[in-house]
Amino acid sequence: MLTKLSGSQLRQTLVQALSFSLVLTTAFMFWKGLSVITDSPSPIVVVLSGSMEPAFQRGDILFLWNRNPKVKVGDIVVYNVNGRDIPIVHRVVRNHVSPSKQLLLTKGDNNGLDDVELYSYKQYYLNREKEVIGAVKAYVPWAGYITILLSENVWAKYLLLATMGILAAFQRD
Structure with missing residues (x-):
């Protein structure tokens, strides 16, 4: 070629x-x-479910901050659980602090129960230092819907790639 x-x-x-x-x-x-x-491996995340409504809606983009050594009850955190690829956005409802670590219990605002069922087997609290990606400091409503569209619909990815290819081909002439 x-x-x-x-x-x-x-x-x-x-x-x-x-x-x-x-x-x-x-x-x-x-x-x-x-x-x-x-100080976060993923400083920007998209809300993928309605578990935090009315605070956050599906498609909102969240900006995280992980420089504070402790989080408080009422803070909204994003955390990862072993065996799950998608981070979870929920509010801290209980806090156990010791000199060596902070343990957190979380719950979605729109959920009836706390998150113990979402944690790893026989885990009752999150370790702040190991599992929390960051606390939410700001958000942009609805701006993440394009990410949801592309991740949930394979045809949307191909349509976007085809459009970019066609535009690139016309640009050469």
Whole structure:
């Protein structure tokens, strides 16, 4: 393919490839920079369920902060549980603090029961240091619906890729 391209076409193709890689590396550096600033492996998350209604709706984007050593009862935290890939966003309803660690019990605002059933087997509290990704500090309503659309519908991913490909093809002419 590269042998059939003229010098200017080859140069244009290389410039486009470099521009694309610049966009990707910039996004990656931005994400990693936010991770360092917030001390969170995932500083931005999307609400995927209605368990925190009315505080947060499905599709809201949450901004996390993990620099505070302790969280209080009433704070909304995002945590991971062993064996589950998707982080959970719920409110702290009970707090046990010792000099060495903080244990938390969480519950979704729209749920009838606490989260003990969501935790790992025979686990009754979350370890703040090990399982909590961060506490919610800000949010943008509805802005995460595109992420939900792309993750729940394979056809949407292909439609987006096809549209980008068609736009790229028309841009070359």
